[in-house]
Amino acid sequence: MQDFNQTVPIDEVGVKERVSRLNSRSIKKESKVQALKMALSMVDLTTLEGMDTPGKVIQLCQKAKEPHAEMPDLPTVAAVCVYPSMVKTAYKALRGTDINVASVATAFPSGMATFEAKIEETRQVVENGADEVDMVISRGEFLRGNYDYVFEEIAAVKEAAGEAHLKVILETGELQTFENIRKASDLAMEAGADFIKTSTGKVQPAATQPVTLVMLEAIRDYYYETDRMVGMKPAGGIRKAKQALQYLVLVKETLGADWLTPEYFRFGASSLANDLLLQIVKQSTGVYQSELYFSND
C-alpha cells in the first residue's frame, strides 16, 4: 500500500493548461445530442436542504423517473440523493425502477460526529433502502496528517455499507492543494471507495474541472496498479449542460470509454438536469423553450 506521508507531486499550471485544452473540443450536432443524453443518465438528482419534506422528495423521485413528460424516450437519471431521514421515502417512491437511492451519511456535510455515530448512520441508511452511500471524510484529521484515522474511517464505513456502493466525498474545497486532493483520492480508493466525489456542495469552491482532472488521474493510476475501476462524481456548481459536456471530455480523454457510463461517472447536481433537458429539446426543435416548461423539482 502507498505510504500516505509521501506526496505525489502535481503541477497546478500543467493541470489547468490541460483542462483548458480539453475545453476546446468542439461538440455539436449528433455528438452533442448523444452527450446530453449520456450526461442526463449520469445525474444524481439531489435535494439536501434542512427544509426538505417527504413531499419534495417524492416529487424529485417522480422527476427522476420521468425527466420530461413530453419526451418519454429520454434516459432516466442514475440516482436520487437525499438526507438519511428521507431514505425510506425515496426508497418507496423509486421501488421497481432502475434508479438508485443514494444517501449522504456520516454526519454530512461537516463530518463532525463520532466514529460510532457515522458507522451507525451508515448501517441505518442501508437498512432503510439506500443503494449508495455518500460519505464525507474527516477533513480536520486529514489536514492534521492523521491519514491512518481517515483511512480506517473510510474502511469501516465501507464495511458498514455492505453491498451498497460507497462514494467518498473529499470536500476538495477544504483540502487546500492539488497534492492533498490527490492524496485523499488515493487514500479513499485504497480504503475501498467505489466512487470518489469532489464536494458536498456546501463548501465553495465545489467541483471544478482541474480538481476533477486530478482525481481522474488518481483513478487511472489506481487502475494501472490494481485493475479495479473506481468511479468519479464531481458535485456542486455544475449547473449548465455545456459544463457537463466539458466534464465528459475530461473523462473520455483521461480514462476512456469504459468510464463513460453511469456506473463509473456521475454528476452531483440538482439544477443541471433541467439545463440538459432544455438543450435536448433545443436540439430536436431548434428553439430554446422557456425554463417554465420544465419542472423545477
Added chain:
Amino acid sequence: MAEEQETAEQVEEETFKPSSPTSKLNFKDVWTYDDAPQSTDHAKIDDQYGHFIDGTFQEPVKGRYLPSINPATEEELSSIAEGTQQDVDKAVKSARKAYTKIWSKIDASERGKYVFRLARLIQERAREFAIIESLDGGKPIRESRDVDIPLAAAHFFYYAGWADKLDYAFPGKKAHSLGVAGQIIPWNFPLLMLAWKVAPALATGNTVVLKPAETTSLTALKFAELCRDAGLPEGVVNIVTGTGQTGSLIVNHEDVDKIAFTGSTEVGKIIMKSLAGTDKKYTLELGGKGPNIIFEDAPVDQAVEGIINAIFFNQGHVCCAGSRLLVQEGIADRIIQKLRDRMETLIVGDPLDKNTDIGAINSEQQYNKINEYLELGVNEGAEMYQSSCTLPEQGYFCRPTLFTNVSQSSRIVREEIFGPVLTIQTFRTAEEGIEKANNTAYGLAGGVWTDKGSKIFKVGSKIRNGVVWANTYNHFDPTSPFGGYKESGKGREGGLQGLYPYVKLEN
C-alpha cells in the same frame, strides 16, 4: 565456457528493456466528436502570386512559377513566383533605395508606429492568417489560431516598443542600423518566423528582403498586403519567393548587409562558408534534437502532457522539439505506458478541424524523410510504437510514434527527424542524464521535469542549450531570447538580445 555464457546472459538481463506494457485503457469511440472544420470562406488566396518588390506585386522576370500544395489534400492552392538573380537584384535594389532615402532617415518613433500598425493588422486579420497557415502548412487550426498568429503579432508589438528606445537598450553605446537585411525563413512556422525576423529588422531601421519557404509562402505574401495597408514606405519590405536556390542568391548578394537564416544545419553550414571573409553580419537558427529530461520526482501526469506537447506540437516540425526523451529509470515503464495511452487520444486529421491535434506533414518530401527514419529505426533494432488512429486517405499524415530500445549511437537518436517521432532512453543519476542530454551535435532547447526547484537550476544550468524549459515545453514569448549552441546555430532572436544582430554599436 558455460560459465562465460551465463555471465553474458546476466549482463543482458541487467540492461534496461522497457516492458512494453500495452495500452491499458479503452479509448474506442463510444462517443465521438462531430467534425468541426473551420470555414475557409474568410481566407482569400489568389491563383498566382508574384514577388513583392518596391511596394507592388511583380511578375518574376523569367516568368517561372512553383505550385503551392495543400499537404492535407495534395491539391494545388496557388502558385508562387520562382526568384532568379534578376528578381533578387531588383528586390535588393529596392530595399537599398528605401533604406537610404527613407527608412534610415525617418524618426525612430515613426518607425515604431509602422511596426505597431503591422502588429495590429495581423491581429485584425488573425483568423484569415490562421486559416491560410493551416491550409498551406498542414498545421492544426488550433495551433495556428492560438499560437502562431498571436505570437507573431506579439513579436511585432514587442519590437515596435523598442524602435524609439534603442538609445536606452545599449547603455553607453549608440545603435546604428545595418542597411539591407536578407532573411530566409523555414516552413514550420511561416508567419511566426517572419515576425521574428522582420519585426526587429524594421524596428532597428533596416530594410528587408525576405524569402519564405517554397512550401509555405502564402502567409508571407499575405503579409505583403499588410505592409501595403499599413502604408509602409515602398521597398522597406520586399518578399521574393522561390527555392533554396533563390535563398542562396540573397545570401551571396553583395549589397546585403546582414543574413538571418532559420533552417537546416546542413544549409546553415553552407551559408557560413559562403559568408566567411565577408563583413556581413549573420544569425543562424538551425536544427535541434532537444533532450527532455524527466526525473522520478516530477509531476508525472503533467510531464506526460509536456512530453506530448514537446514532440507532437506542429507534427514535430519544431527545431526545438523535445525529440529525445530521457526518463529516470524508476518511472520509465510508467511513463511509457501513460504516453501510449495518451497517444491513443490524439486526433490526427484535417488541419482545419478544431478537434485536430496533429495535422498533415508539411510536404511530400518531408513525409518521405520521416518514413525513411521510421524504417531506419526499426532496422536499427529499436522498438516502435504508433497510435492506432485512422489516418485520412488523402494527404501526408503520420501517426504519432515512439521508439524505445534505442541508444546514444542510434541514428534516430542522433539525427533530427523533424516529425512526430520520439525516442526514449533512460538514465539513473542526474549526471548520467546531463551527459546524455549534452552528447549531441545540437544545442537548441531542452526540458527538465522535477518537483524540486534546486534540481531545476542545477540540471538546467548544465545543459548546453539555448533554452531550457522547466516543467513545461515549447512556450514562447517575444521578450525571451531564443537561439542555439553548437550546430544549432549562432546568435539570438527575441528579447533585447534579438536587437544585436540588426545593429552596429558605437561609442
